[in-house]
Amino acid sequence: MIINAIRKTLTATAVVGAVLAGSAACGTAEQLSAGRKLDRAFEKLGKEKTLSFEVDLDTDVASLKALDAASDPAPGEEIPDKAAEVLSGAKITVTVQSKKPLEESGEKDLVGTTMRVSTS
Structure with a gap:
């Protein structure tokens, strides 16, 4: 169950990471739609x-x-209370x-x- 909770959390963190990377990878000089900025960011990351x-x-x-x-x-696949407690203050690093x-x-x-999970 804890692995399933981590998997769900990693999926959410990957989406957040992708959005943040997409925002950071785009230049501010161009006026582009948010979707196009993300496309360009993923193109850069893909290389x-x-x-x-x-x-x-x-x-x-x-x-x-x-x-x-x-x-x-x-x-039976719900996140256990203890897993939610551990993850609530977690910092996850993926490389x-x-x-x-x-x-x-x-x-x-x-x-x-x-993947490193650290808690505070």
Whole structure:
């Protein structure tokens, strides 16, 4: 169950990381739509061989439980209270490295993947 909770949390953090990376990777001189800015950011990230991001889950247990409930988990797959408590103050760092640019990479191309979860 804790692995499932971490998987759900990582999915959410990946989305947040992608949005933040997309915002940071775009120039301010151009007036582009938010969607186009994200497209360009992902194009830039896809050319890289390494991606690393960190997300600080500065939230509370009730918010995590509500987010989990909104994802419509199967019976018995709900995030346990203890997992929500641990993750509520967690900082998650994910790094992926590939032999090829990420946009061309498959699972066999990955040189290394790390995930670190630290709590406060």
